[in-house]
Amino acid sequence: MTDIYNRWQLEEAISPEKLIPAIEEGFIAYSQGKVVVPPVGQLLFDDPPGDCHIKYGYVRGGSTFTIKVATGFYGNAALGIPSGDGIILVFSAKTGQLITILDDKGFLTDARTAAAGAVAAKLLAPRTVSCIGIVGAGVQAKMQLDYLRHVVPTRRAMVWARSLKKARLYNVEGFDVEVAGSIAHLAANCNLIVTTTPSLDWLLGAADVRPGTHVTAVGCDGSGKQELDPQLFAKATVRAVDSRKQCAEYGDSSYALKQGLIAPADLVEIGEIAQNPSLGRQTESEITIADLTGVAVQDIQIAKLAVAALGQQLQVRVEVTDGEGAIDA
Amino acid sequence: MTDIYNRWQLEEAISPEKLIPAIEEGFIAYSQGKVVVPPVGQLLFDDPPGDCHIKYGYVRGGSTFTIKVATGFYGNAALGIPSGDGIILVFSAKTGQLITILDDKGFLTDARTAAAGAVAAKLLAPRTVSCIGIVGAGVQAKMQLDYLRHVVPTRRAMVWARSLKKARLYNVEGFDVEVAGSIAHLAANCNLIVTTTPSLDWLLGAADVRPGTHVTAVGCDGSGKQELDPQLFAKATVRAVDSRKQCAEYGDSSYALKQGLIAPADLVEIGEIAQNPSLGRQTESEITIADLTGVAVQDIQIAKLAVAALGQQLQVRVEVTDGEGAIDA
Numbered sequence: 001m002t003d004i005y006n007r008w009q010l011e012e013a014i015s016p017e018k019l020i021p022a023i024e025e026g027f028i029a030y031s032q033g034k035v036v037v038p039p040v041g042q043l044l045f046d047d048p049p050g051d052c053h054i055k056y057g058y059v060r061g062g063s064t065f066t067i068k069v070a071t072g073f074y075g076n077a078a079l080g081i082p083s084g085d086g087i088i089l090v091f092s093a094k095t096g097q098l099i100t101i102l103d104d105k106g107f108l109t110d111a112r113t114a115a116a117g118a119v120a121a122k123l124l125a126p127r128t129v130s131c132i133g134i135v136g137a138g139v140q141a142k143m144q145l146d147y148l149r150h151v152v153p154t155r156r157a158m159v160w161a162r163s164l165k166k167a168r169l170y171n172v173e174g175f176d177v178e179v180a181g182s183i184a185h186l187a188a189n190c191n192l193i194v195t196t197t198p199s200l201d202w203l204l205g206a207a208d209v210r211p212g213t214h215v216t217a218v219g220c221d222g223s224g225k226q227e228l229d230p231q232l233f234a235k236a237t238v239r240a241v242d243s244r245k246q247c248a249e250y251g252d253s254s255y256a257l258k259q260g261l262i263a264p265a266d267l268v269e270i271g272e273i274a275q276n277p278s279l280g281r282q283t284e285s286e287i288t289i290a291d292l293t294g295v296a297v298q299d300i301q302i303a304k305l306a307v308a309a310l311g312q313q314l315q316v317r318v319e320v321t322d323g324e325g326a327i328d329a
Numbered sequence: 330m331t332d333i334y335n336r337w338q339l340e341e342a343i344s345p346e347k348l349i350p351a352i353e354e355g356f357i358a359y360s361q362g363k364v365v366v367p368p369v370g371q372l373l374f375d376d377p378p379g380d381c382h383i384k385y386g387y388v389r390g391g392s393t394f395t396i397k398v399a400t401g402f403y404g405n406a407a408l409g410i411p412s413g414d415g416i417i418l419v420f421s422a423k424t425g426q427l428i429t430i431l432d433d434k435g436f437l438t439d440a441r442t443a444a445a446g447a448v449a450a451k452l453l454a455p456r457t458v459s460c461i462g463i464v465g466a467g468v469q470a471k472m473q474l475d476y477l478r479h480v481v482p483t484r485r486a487m488v489w490a491r492s493l494k495k496a497r498l499y500n501v502e503g504f505d506v507e508v509a510g511s512i513a514h515l516a517a518n519c520n521l522i523v524t525t526t527p528s529l530d531w532l533l534g535a536a537d538v539r540p541g542t543h544v545t546a547v548g549c550d551g552s553g554k555q556e557l558d559p560q561l562f563a564k565a566t567v568r569a570v571d572s573r574k575q576c577a578e579y580g581d582s583s584y585a586l587k588q589g590l591i592a593p594a595d596l597v598e599i600g601e602i603a604q605n606p607s608l609g610r611q612t613e614s615e616i617t618i619a620d621l622t623g624v625a626v627q628d629i630q631i632a633k634l635a636v637a638a639l640g641q642q643l644q645v646r647v648e649v650t651d652g653e654g655a656i657d658a
Contacts, residue, residue, distance in 0.1 A: 041367060045422055050424075050425050054370060054385065056370060065372060067381075069396055069427075073425040081426070089416065091381065095414075096402040098414050098416055
């Protein structure tokens, strides 16, 4: 039988300390061309509106390949159920056999996205972050801050959300969170900003962002979405992307490219910066951006980590059982 | 928790009597443009050679969508394990939630392929089939004959396989099977022929096929594969395909098209013939072909059938348990 693990088992198996470097390694392998990532499969629905994305691929020479399915139906909230679901299938790249089903209900996507935000901040944030600004107050908004604790020392944060009620309820353990009355106010007080909304129009204005700020945008993961004022790309000195191809197609970068505010050569991949820091932030006064659309290599990396951790847990469990058996005998 | 069913449960849940008409209905819906079927996702492996295909889609207005993953690693036989694996995921098209995992290990793909062969024979075989010829002796070769019993009365069959040993072991309950020394001998004695091999060069020659024969080819499901002499397409009067698009791209039809032996307009979909019999066989002396590459609508249909049957079984099981509970109390 195929092993199957549920969300709760996966939440226990994944630690940010291991995931953040694994995601960084994944970005490096991706930028080095070592990862086979076919175009994302997509299904769209009208009634009710929803989407399904299939991200799949493998690291060349690796022992497994991964297929991730994620759905988003934003009308679900009215039904009192989560807006998305997700599952990852891990197969042997040597025999094609299905090894493990990670029935994570989207947790692994949330975690690998948060880890990518931490990698971006680690590589691009200014040396001293005074306050972290979070735009959005959903699950991903919480996870971003929760993961940033591992790369940024400050415990001061500010949140803005379209729903003031949701912003007031926003809370992440160990952080002192203030609710911002406007995005402009948030931008005036924060030099590390993460946008995590499903917005269809830009929210963060170029004029509001202070010199020295790093901005990570994670919400723009499909065509039609947008979080950042395209002018911000002209103002920034580093425009980092997880995938040059995807971000040019439907990331926040795509709007700046279409408007001619930047050229394709202005985009640099996170995996390239990780290998060559001279491609990243050079001064404390420049503005940097990370445009994250989500790449299959992140799913590959988190699935590998989960399978390894769960395999170890399984081993531990077997040993414990053996011990109990000995006592019983 | 998501429901998960294994191969044995699925083998019990699927009956050919219900599956064959469900697959025919699926082909009709597909040809009517009622099915959303994005291009097949594909991963290829070199060392060892293998492939993975992701077929997915939904019938417009339906309550579910389906994602099917199938792998093929032909070197597995040397390891003593099956050459393929497979799994089908069924999601709600209304909320995006994963409803059921059908961990069928490829059984559902085998069954829906066999059912498609039965649909093709039902629509195109001559009125009186003297003997069924099966080219190939693997799992699909057996299932094709097993499903043909539901649409063709004869119980005489003849088999040819590259391995004489495998051909001699070929056996399907209720059939009187003779081993053919050559494909030419098989074609001389059979007027319904099914080819079910992973061959890379054509096996069944146009000159060997008798007038009045129907030929179904199911092995050519990816580029590079070929089972039928392209000249057979010129000789045939009906060149049926499951999907005009797929077959023109990589089915047996694609070779005949490339060689200019037939024109794209000569291809007719199974779903079109099912709606309009005048597009199919008109006389007992003509040669007809069905080129089957496998379409996601077949996976959608068999998954729906499985979920419905398993839901019923579950209900039956609950009732039985209630009864037992009453006795215990």
